[in-house]
Amino acid sequence: MKRRLLGLALALALPAVHAQTGAADIRAGRAALAAEQPVQARARFAAALADPGLGREDRCAAQLGLGQATLWLGDYRAAAEAYRAALAQAPDEASRQVAATGLAQALNAQDRPREALALVAPFAAGQLRPTVEVLRSLRSLDQAPRGRPYLDAAPPAPAGGYLGTQFRLLSDDMAYALAPHIDATFDASHDSEGLDTWHVGVGALSAPATRGSASLAWGARADTLEVDDGRRSRRVYGASVLGQWHADTQRLDLVLGSGRAGDWHFLQGSAAWTVQPSDDFGLSAGVERAPVPTPTSLAQRLIGNRYALDLSLRASTHWYVLPGAYRQVFSDGNHRDGGGLRLLFSPLDVADTRGALGAELSTRLFHDSRPSRGVYFNPARYRATQAGLIGVYGLDPGWKLRANADVGRQWIDGNGASTYTVGLSLEGRLPGNGRLRLGVGRSSVASVSGGGAGYWNDNASLSLSWTL
Template sequence: MNRRLLWLALLVPPVAHADLPSMANDIQAGRAALSAGQPAKARELFEAALAQPGGAREDRYAASMGLGQSSLWLGAYPGAASAFRAAHDLTDDTQAQQAADTGLAQALNAQDYPRKAYALVEPFAKGQIRPTVELMRATQALGWQDLGANYLDLETPPQQGYLGTQYQLLKDDIHFAQAPQLEGDFGYSHDSDGLDTLHLGAAYRFAPSSSGDWSQRWGVAAGTTRVDDGVAVHHLDDLSLLGQLRIGESNVVDLDLGPGRSGSWHYLQGTARWTLQPSDSFSLSTGAERAPIPTDTAVADRLIYNIYSVGVSFRPAARWYVLPTYYRQNFSDGNHRDGGTLRVLLSPYDIPGTRGAIGAEFSARIFNSSLPSRGVYFNPAQYRTAQIGLVGVYSINQDWKVRGVASVGRQEVDGAGASAYTVGVSLSGRLPGNGRLELQLGRSSTASASGGGSGYWNNSMNLAVRYPL
């Protein structure tokens, strides 16, 4: 989204070496265009200044900083990053290099490279508002809020303007992440086979604790799910221990494990996941999940499944993400599935002059069942689906954001083809008292545990509210 005043102060003296008057004039005119809110004109002027041969290093530094600043404003983040790198190499002054590195960190954060951004500004951010904002932004993206909390001791943080607003928003995010939290969630789904699923849940998370490279957070959660197919109704209750452990900068373990029951049936349910992320461009994750099959007939037969998965995420280019996953699903009736998913994402591009951005995604899923069956849960011998669609993001204001997706494609159930589609919208934002809300609405024709194939559809709604205590 086109964010006005994504400025960094140039932090350089007025052009002092006018070896080429046209260069000095272009720099001064570029700065005037920025002050007048004309970043496109400013970028042209700074590019013209840098196109001049020769010129003093101080002038070329000033032009590079101006080019980076105007490119940031226009959302041209790769160009901004190149300009700030060039500016860093044009000066030996420590303060001027830090200004260039801060601009580069802002460009990297905007392109989802928070590790690189953090490494740039961490050595000098303490006590300085601009690098502190970029450091806090990076720690927020990485889940390292405990590290960002160490930078909240500015003597005179700005109260207004872009920096003041961003500092306060990021400060609220860090305080939220570092506080005990109470969460409530609600979910409902209804499909074309007449299956209604209603879920209510609550969770309490203790404040996280950190020591060196180790961070941990624990909590408890409870929920109840009502499954109704119009013939029978079953209730499933669960109680879970929640845990999240960060080991160093690359390893995260997430736990959500505990007992569940439906009537006299008692079972172990939950998830466990380990993620290794050594860089901004690659991660590896493995996980295990155990849960009952959410249909009335499956609950009546006490059927449960275990899923074991391994997946990677890598970025062949700045805006492209490729996420393949393999999984093995074992059912208590003796059936097992080998399957996989693939997602290819193009992160949204800002739409000039608006608060919106648009991207794209491709998704695919396949599996083969060893013991295909009918009636108890959706269990064909083979299932294939692939979809391609658009992703849109719109910032209502600094507190609220809407995201939508619309995809179409094809699915195949035991050789029988049918169209496939997915539409969804989510609303996320801040509530009074530093709370958080997320609402998701969706409709999809792709298979679920209860049904699939030609004519199938499922409507869903999920709402979660969290408050710090």
């Protein structure tokens, strides 16, 4: 009888012992986070959650700590799971907001801005940490005007640290997108067939006018293009008006203008409409009219109209499936029908570094109704496949280095040849909230002027932009 009473007493005491043990693990986990030891913190919070006697409030606290530790370690998927569990266990509104903010940070890191925005937008105004996630989501969605009320209501940010640095960078990005700005671009290329191109463009875009969740901006642009194949040189001048319309899930970009090459005057421009109702699906349709940029084509006044349809499908957290199809109608009577498929693995952070690695597999093909030689690259049948790696490295919070290297094979009218593409770009911020992008690369994939075994094309580009 005494043994039974002792066993009952021990059984009644176990929940209290478990609760004390779980609470001790939570305190140890918090101490590890304060000491910048996320691995130890993750182990402590996991140990607390393994305790069956842990109460709802402590379980929420342990999930919040686990989410913070795994987020620190770059395991965004595990962090999202922990924060979702904390959200379900939250005993009050304050805990719910902390969990929702952490979940939004994990979702933004996984390129899920719409889902993240829906979580924090209702309560973020006046709070710094959720405001950072709202601004991050709106930057990804290219919807800066919706961020103005959150910027106006944001409390003072600390001078340094993660939160202060991110708020400063995001505030600069919002200010850039909300202000009128001017830009200048320069592009040059040289290929193994002797074709040289130089392009210079300048443009101005107004500040967006907003109404509800929609915004409208307009501007103008002037361009000059020179092409030289060693035998003749041609120069093209262009002037265009610009329009950009954004709504919650849609975007429309218009470029309408005219061009001149010698005494040949022509209309040119483009229109692109994109709808993206979720983080997992997007649809784009576009039309473009432009001259074919080779000296012989310009001499023959050759121009093409291109009609395209592209999809963006998200298969998993990092995998994207990007199919597309197009038809191109040239003024020489040639019709080109083509398409492509890209499988993109978006860059994944490399632990304990500022770098990330991704990968891509792509294939494209087209066929021409009237193949020809000597005017522009115009085979009867073309097919190419490439696979490669993508690397991104953060030099500091305001500068990013990106590199890609691809190898593959192409077939031109049945004749195969190996291909490669390498590229390097630098993107960063300039004084006065300006932006810079510098890129260089080489490719052996067929271009507008030619292709095949031994072909290569070198290219360089520079883009500068400042707010007014």
